[in-house]
Amino acid sequence: MPRQHVRELWQMDEIVEEILFRLPPDEPGNLLRASLVCKPWCRLLSDHGFRRRYSEFHQAPPMLGFLQSWSTSAEFVPTTEFCPREPDPRHSYSVCDCRHGRVLLRFRDDDKQFLTVWNPMTGSQRVLRVPEYSGMSDWCTSVLCSGSSYNHGDCHLGPFLVVFVSLHEQEGVAKACVYSSEMSNWSSSASLDVGFFEDEIHFTAMPSVLAGDALYFLISRDSNIGILEYDLGKSRLSEIHLVPASTSAIICPIAPILMVAEDGQLGLADLYDFNLSVWWREVGPDEVAVWSQCRVIDLETLLPIGDPEVATDLVGSIEGTGIIFAITDLGTYMIDLKALTSKELSTKLYQREDIAWALFPYLSFYSPQGVVAGASIETGHGNEET
Template identity: 40%
Template sequence: MPPPPPPLPDELLEEVFFRLPPDEPEHLLRASLVSKVWLALLSDPGFRARYRDFHGAPPMLGFLCSWRHNSVREVGDNIPHFFPTTKFPARIPDDDWGNFRYAAWDCRHGRVLLGDGSCDPHSLVVWDPMTGCRRELDQPGQVGSTYGAAVLCAVAGCDHRACHAGPFQVAYIGIDTIEEDGECFATACLSLPMSADRSKPCSESRLDKWGDPCSLLRVGGYTPSWDERAPVFVEDALYIKLMYDPGDPIAVLKYNLRSNCLSLIDVPFAGSIRLNAAILMAMEDGTLGFAHVDKVTLHLWSRQGDSDGIGSWTRRTVIDLDNHLPIQIPNKRFRLIGSLGGSDIVFVTMGLDIYEINLKTLRWKMLQKREKLRGLIPYMSFYNPQEKLITGDVAH
C-alpha cells in the first residue's frame, strides 16, 4: 500500500479556508471538526485576522425588526427577535427580561441596542448576539418626548470587523418642546466608554455614567417625528431623519460625536415626502447617502465635504425598480425600510415581501416575507465560534 500523501502546508490550507464564504459560517465550523490540525489553524487569532482582511467588510448574518406601534404582539414578544439570513445561531439569554417590550433601536459594530417598545424612559440594553451577553444602562436625565440612541465601538482607529466584545459607547439624542416659548429643541450626549467585564454576570454589569450634554439646537416650532430606521454613522457623526407634518419638508439631524455638537442638514430636494419613502445610508465610498422612492423609481444622492460643516448633495443615480424586481403588480409602491452600512445595498418591501437590492450592480434577492414590519436593522459580523458563551443561555 502506498504511503498517504503528505499534508498540505498551512499556507495552502489557509488559501483554501480564505475562500469559504463569510456569510455561511457553518463551513468554517465544520472544517474545524475535521482534525486537530485544522482546528488549531482555524481557531488561531492570526488566521481569523487574515480571514477578515481577505473578505473586507463583515457579512450580514441576519436582521432585527422594528415593529409598527399598532402591531399585535404575542406572549414572549418582550425579548428581541432575530431573523437569520444564514445559519448563524444568535444567542438570546434565557434569564428574566422583565415586563418591558424590548425593541431594536440600533445595531452596529457587532452589538444590538434595545429600548422599550412603548418608548417609555426605561433602561437600555446592549446585547451581543455572538455571545448572548447583555448589559443594561439607564437613560440620561434629559429624556425628551421624542428620542433615540445608537451603540458604537469606543476603540479609536478600530476597523470594526471583530470588536463586538470590546469597549463601547452609547449616544443618546432627545427632542422636546420648551413650554415657555413653544419652540422645539434637540440635545444629545455620549456615555463614557464601557469595557467588556466578564468577571460579572451580564445582567449585573450596568453603565450609568454619561458625558455632558451638548448645547440645545432648535429643530422647529413643533416636535418632529423620529425616523423609524436606526441612525446612520458616517465619519464620527450620527445622522437621523426627522419627519414633520404632511406637506412639510423633512430634515436631517447630525450629531458630531467628536465635537459633541448638533446641527441640521437640508435634504437634496424641496417639498414633502410620504412616510417610508426615504432613508439615509452609509455609502460604500464613506459618504452620507440619501435614497428616495417615488412609486417605482428610486433616486440616490450622496453628500460630500461635511467634515467642515459645509457640504453639498450630488445625484448618483435614478433606477426604475419595476425593471429589476420579479413581481409585476399594477399601482404598486415600494417602501424603503433600511440599508446595509458601508455598502450601496438597500432593503425595500412591497406588500409582505422584503428585497435586498444592490444599487451598484442592480442585483436583488428576496429575504423573506414579514408583515407589519416597520424597519429592518441588519446585523453584520464575522462569525467566531471560539467566543466564550455565557452560562445558561440558549440559542433562539
C-alpha cells in the same frame, strides 16, 4: 523534538491556516464544522489572531442575518446558517440599532426604559438605563465600536459606545450624550437649539447611519424631513437641511432612508410610487455642502410586484455600500444599486398594519468561539441627568 520536525509542523500549521482563510465568510457552517475536525483546528479558529487575519483577508464582513423591528417586538431572520444566542427571554424587545457586530435593544421594566447591548455571537448583554431628561419628547440611540478597525469585522468583543440623542419640544433643543463601555457611564450632554417651538418634531423609524466620524439621524418636522448630525470627535450636534444644488426647493421625501457610500459620503434614498431617487451630499472646497440627485431608478424592473396598489417601503441600508432594503407585498428584498440587482431575503408576508418599521442588517465574521462562550448579562446604569 528535533528542530526539523518543529519547522515542518509550523509549516503545516501555516498551510492549514491558508486553507481555512479561504472558507467563505457568508457560510459560517463551514467554519463551525472545521472547528470540530480536531482540537488544533478548534484552537486555531478560536484564536483572536486568526479572526483578525481572517477579517483582514476578506475585508467586508458578511451579512449573517437581519433584524426587523415592529412596534412591540423584534425578530432575527437568518440569511445564513448562523443561529444567534438569544437575549434575555424575560423581556419583550424592540430594535434601536445594529452595527459592528452588536445589536442595541430597548425594553420596559416597571415603567422604566432600558437599553440592552446584545452580542448575538456570544449571547452577552450589557443593560443600561435610559438617561432621564426632563421634558424629553422623543429619543433615538445608536451603537458602535470605540476601536479604530477599518472593516469592523472582528470588533464585537471590544469596547463600544452608545450615543443617545433626545428631542425637547418645549425647550426647542436637541441633546446628545454618550455611554462608554470602558468608563461604564454616560457623558455630560451636548445641546443644539433647533427652534421647533411650533413644529411637531420626532425621529423617524429609520436607523441612524455612521459616515466618517459622525452619526446621522432622520427627523420629521411637520411632515418635512431633516437630519441631525452628531460629531463623535467634537461631541457636537448640528442640523442638516435637505436642499438640492440645482433648485431652491426643499426635498420633502415621504419615507426616505439614509445611506453611506464606500468613500463615506452621506446619501439619501426616497421612493415615490416605484421611482427610487438617490441623492448625495457633496462638500465643496469652500466647505459648503449641497445635495445633488445622482439617479432615478425604476424599481419595477428590479422587484417582483404582486399587487401594484400595495406600497413598497424602503426599510434600511448597509453602510459603505450601494445596498438598500425594501419590503413589497411579496416579501423582503435586498437591492444592489450599483449592479441593479435584487435578492429575496424573506418570503414572510405581513399585514399592512404590522409592516416592519425598519430593517437592521447584522454584519459580522462568524467565530466558532462564540458557540461555546458563556452568555453573560451585565448591568451598567451609568450616571443620570434630570
